[in-house]
Structure formats: C-alpha cells, structure tokens
Amino acid sequence: MLIRPGLDQLKPYSVEETEFPIKLDANERASNLPAAVLQEVTDRLGELAFNRYPDIGITGLRDKIAKAMNFSRDNVVVGNGSSELLAALCYAFGGTGRSIVFPTPSFSMYGIYTKMADSQAVPVPLKADYSLSADEVLTAAADSQASLILLCNPNNPTGNAIPMETIEAIVAGAACPVVVDEAYYEFHGHSAIGLLARYTNLIITRTFSKAYGLASARVGYLLAAPELTAVLGKVLMPYHVNALSLAAAEVVYDRRKAFEPDIDLAIRERQRLIDSLNLVDGLTVYPSQANFVLVKAADSKGLTGWLTANGIGVRDFGSAPALEGCIRVTVGTVEENNVLLQAVAAYVQQVKA
Numbered sequence: 001m002l003i004r005p006g007l008d009q010l011k012p013y014s015v016e017e018t019e020f021p022i023k024l025d026a027n028e029r030a031s032n033l034p035a036a037v038l039q040e041v042t043d044r045l046g047e048l049a050f051n052r053y054p055d056i057g058i059t060g061l062r063d064k065i066a067k068a069m070n071f072s073r074d075n076v077v078v079g080n081g082s083s084e085l086l087a088a089l090c091y092a093f094g095g096t097g098r099s100i101v102f103p104t105p106s107f108s109m110y111g112i113y114t115k116m117a118d119s120q121a122v123p124v125p126l127k128a129d130y131s132l133s134a135d136e137v138l139t140a141a142a143d144s145q146a147s148l149i150l151l152c153n154p155n156n157p158t159g160n161a162i163p164m165e166t167i168e169a170i171v172a173g174a175a176c177p178v179v180v181d182e183a184y185y186e187f188h189g190h191s192a193i194g195l196l197a198r199y200t201n202l203i204i205t206r207t208f209s210k211a212y213g214l215a216s217a218r219v220g221y222l223l224a225a226p227e228l229t230a231v232l233g234k235v236l237m238p239y240h241v242n243a244l245s246l247a248a249a250e251v252v253y254d255r256r257k258a259f260e261p262d263i264d265l266a267i268r269e270r271q272r273l274i275d276s277l278n279l280v281d282g283l284t285v286y287p288s289q290a291n292f293v294l295v296k297a298a299d300s301k302g303l304t305g306w307l308t309a310n311g312i313g314v315r316d317f318g319s320a321p322a323l324e325g326c327i328r329v330t331v332g333t334v335e336e337n338n339v340l341l342q343a344v345a346a347y348v349q350q351v352k353a
Contacts, residue, residue, distance in 0.1 A: 006115065006118075009115075010112065010116070011112070018308075018313055021312075022311055022313065022332060022336045022339055022340065023313050023330075023332075024312060024313055024314050024330040024331075024336065025314050025315045027210060027290070027291055028210070028213070028215050028330065029210065029211065029212070029213035029215070029291075030262075030266065030331065030336065031213075031262070031333060032213065034255075034258045034259065034262070037251065037252060037255045037258050037259075040255065041247070041248045041251045044247045044250075044251050045244060045248070048244065048247060050243075052243070053239050054241065055243075055246070056238055056239055058078040058241060058246060060246070060250055061078050061219075061221075061250050062077075062078055064250060064253050064254065065221055065223075065253065068253075069193065069223065071196075072226070074226040074230075075196075075223055075224065075225070075226060075229060076221060076223060076229070077221065077222040077229045077232050077236075078222075078241055078249075079219075079220050079221065079222065079240065079241065080218050080219070080220075080241050080245075081207060081209060081218040082181065082183055082205040082206060082207040082220030082221070082222070083109060083207075083218075084236075085220055085221075085222045085232070086109065086110070086179065086181065086205060087109075087113045087116065087117075088232050088235045088236055089148060089150075089177070089179055089232070090113040090119060091116075091117045091235045092231045092234065092235050093147045093176070093231075094114060094119030094147060094148060095117060095119060095147075096119075097120075098147040098148075099119060099120040099122050099141075099144035099145060099146045099147065100114045100119045100120070100121060100146060100147065101122045101137060101144065101146045101148070101149045101150070102121070102122075102123060102124070102149070102150040102151070102152075103123070103124050103132050103137070103151065103152070103155070104123035104124065104125055104126065104321070104322065105130075105157065105158065105320060105321065105322050105323050106150075106152045106155055106156065106158075107152050107155075107156050107181065110150050110152075111123070119147070119148075120144065122140050122146060124136050124137050124140045125322065126155075126158070126322065129160075130155065130158040131160065132151075132162050132166060133166075134170050134173070137149065138170060138174065146175075147176050147177075148177055148178075148179065149170065149176060149178045150179045150181065151167065151170065151178065151179065151181065152183070153167065153180055153182060153188075154184045154288070154289040154290040156183065156290065156292075157294055157315070157317055157326075157328045158286060158294050159286055159289065159290045159292060159293060159294050160286065160288065160289065161190065161289040164190060164192065167180060167195070168195055168199075171192075171195060171199045171201060171202050174201060177202075177228060178199075178201055178202055178203065179203045179204075179205060180192045180202065180203070180205070181205050182205065182206050183205070183207045183209070183210055183220075184210055184211075184289070184290035185206055185211075186212075186259075186263050187210075187211065187266060187289060187290050187291045188289040191204070193223065196223060196225070200225040200227065200228070201228075202224065202225075203222060203223070203224040204224070205220060205221070205223075206220060206221055206222075206223075207219070207220040207221075208220065208249050208253075210291060211259060211263050211266075211291070212252050212253075212256065212259055213252075213259075214245070214252060217244070217245040218241075219245050219246070219249040265334075266331050269331050269332075269333075270288055270290075270291065270292075270331045272337065273285075273329065273331060273337055273340075273341070274287070274288065276341050277344065280344055281348060282297060282298045282348065283295055283297055283344075284296040291330060291331050292328050292329060292330045292331060294317075294323075294326055295327050295328075295329060296325045297325055297326075297327065299325075299351075300316055300317075300318035300325045300327050301318055302347075303327065304327055306346075306347040306350070307340070307347075310339075310343045310346075312339065312343055314328065314329050314330075315329075
C-alpha cells in the first residue's frame with residue numbers, strides 16, 4: 001500500500017485507556033454535569049430531529065459565544081473539540097516548506113498536527129522552571145520564517161501560565177498568526193482575549209471538555225479576526241460538529257454559571273494537592289494554574305505503578321524529554337484527592353521500609 005510519505009514516521013497520540021476507580025489521568029472534570037444541567041441537556045436531546053443534518057453554520061452556539069464576548073458571529077468558529085480547530089489551523093497556515101513554532105514540553109499534539117500538515121516543527125525549549133522566553137520564540141519564528149506559532153496557556157503538562165506581557169510581546173513581534181490555546185482558562189482566570197482588539201494575528205482556542213465536563217461530546221471554539229476565521233472554512237469539513245454535541249454545548253454555555261462552584265472547588269483542591277504533596281519527601285510539585293499538577297518523583301515509574309495498583313490512574317511523563325521523573329495528576333473530587341494523598345503517603349512509607 002502506498003501511504004503518504006512520512007506517515008510511517010508519525011507517532012499517533014496515545015494514552016492507555018484504563019477504567020480506574022479513581023481516574024486522574026486525563027484532566028477531565030471530576031464529576032458529571034450538575035444535575036439540573038444534565039436534565040436540561042437530556043430534555044434538549046429529546047427534542048432533536050435525528051433525521052436532519054446539524055446547522056451547517058453552527059449559528060446558535062456561535063451567536064451565544066459572540067454575544068457573551070462582545071464579538072460578532074464572524075469572530076467565532078466552533079469545532080469538534082478545540083483539537084480539531086488546532087489541527088485545522090495547522091492545515092490552513094502550514095504546508096510543505098512552512099514552519100510551525102511551539103514550546104516544548106507542551107501539548108504533544110502540536111507536533112503531530114504540524115507533521116500531518118506537512119510542515120516543519122520548530123520546538124522552542126522551555127527554561128528549567130518551564131517558563132517561556134518571548135525572545136527565543138520570536139527568534140525561532142524569524143529564523144524559520146514560521147507561518148504559525150502555537151502557545152498553550154496554562155501549559156499542558158507543566159501547569160504553569162505564560163505571563164500576559166510575554167504573550168503580547170510574541171503576538172506583537174510575530175510576522176504570522178499566533179494561537180493561544182486556552183483549554184484550561186477557567187482554572188486560571190486570565191485570558192488573552194483583551195488583546196484581540198489590537199492584534200489581528202491573534203487566535204484564541206477554548207474547549208468545553210475541561211471545566212464544563214463535555215469531554216465526551218467534543219466541542220471547542222475559536223476567537224479571531226474575521227479574516228482569519230474565514231480561512232478555516234476552507235479546511236473544515238461540512239457538518240463537522242454533530243447536532244447532539246451542539247445541543248449539549250448550547251445548554252452548558254447558557255448554564256455556565258452553574259459550573260462556577262465546582263471550578264472554584266477545583267482551584268482550592270489544586271492548591272491543597274500542591275501544599276500536601278510538597279510536604280512529602282522525595283516529591284517536587286510545580287506551580288499550576290490548570291486543573292492538574294505536575295509532580296516530580298525520585299522514582300516516577302514506581303510511584304505510578306503503586307497508584308495503579310491502588311486503582312488510581314495518573315499520567316506518567318517520566319520518559320519524556322525535559323519531564324524526566326514527572327507524573328501529571330488531575331485534580332479530582334475531595335474524596336478522590338484524599339485517597340490519592342493517602343496512597344502517596346503509603347508509598348513513601350513502603351519505600352522507606
């Protein structure tokens with residue numbers, strides 16, 4: 001079979017899908033939708049005409065987002081998760097002979113999307129504390145004549161946030177579009193949206209999968225100048241978001257205030273995990289503005305194996321460059337976090353013994 005050249009070298013995004021009793025490995029919302037919201041979604045789905053295609057323009061959800069953000073519909077693109085939009089941006093602005101710049105370590109799909117778009121990846125290493133240098137990003141972009149820059153804020157899997165002045169310096173100095181992936185915005189509270197009025201090369205992506213618990217539905221959206229959003233219409237498939245997901249997303253967006261108590265709780269629990277794990281011998285916990293924490297352990301494989309044996313799923317990054325010895329732990333419910341902390345303490349005692 002004559003597959004496309006280079007495809008055999010492409011490593012697909014891969015995680016081990018194990019049904020752990022306590023699942024802290026995928027940065028999902030810790031619980032299902034609030035009961036009242038779930039009932040409203042169920043009622044809405046019951047009204048759908050399943051024999052009809054979804055609204056090809058996705059006007060309902062786009063109008064809701066545009067109104068809330070004081071933008072026009074033309075500033076908004078909705079996708080099958082923000083991941084589809086990120087991939088579409090690489091297709092739209094990448095291509096043979098073009099380069100895409102992104103930090104490393106960061107979201108692993110950036111490199112995959114870049115290769116899928118037949119583009120040259122230009123990773124910019126983060127500093128030892130996982131901070132990002134605007135000068136290094138701009139130098140890499142200029143040297144490679146980059147056609148796109150991707151930034152994750154807060155960054156996954158490190159959890160730290162890029163200061164807004166760093167983001168603005170990159171956007172202002174770049175000769176290409178700059179994407180700020182705000183998948184974890186709700187847990188950070190700071191957004192680059194305020195820069196959109198001044199910079200027409202800025203693109204912001206967000207998702208319903210994290211704070212709003214629609215990971216199974218796969219809905220995300222993008223905010224940018226109309227001349228940029230229009231380009232995506234050339235690479236996105238017709239009817240690329242199904243009507244069930246759109247119906248759920250519209251309800252959730254209308255009822256997003258119902259999620260605020262759980263978001264606030266997740267932020268408090270994040271700090272509790274950071275404080276508690278920092279007290280454990282042999283562990284280093286990095287600052288986080290997301291719904292997860294990055295933990296460095298003397299033996300990350302041993303700790304991951306122990307947690308797995310105790311029914312707790314975490315993401316082991318121990319073999320990834322610049323993440324040696326690190327595991328990523330999603331903030332769970334209060335009860336789940338208690339079990340996690342007890343298991344970590346028991347592991348340390350077992351190692352000492």
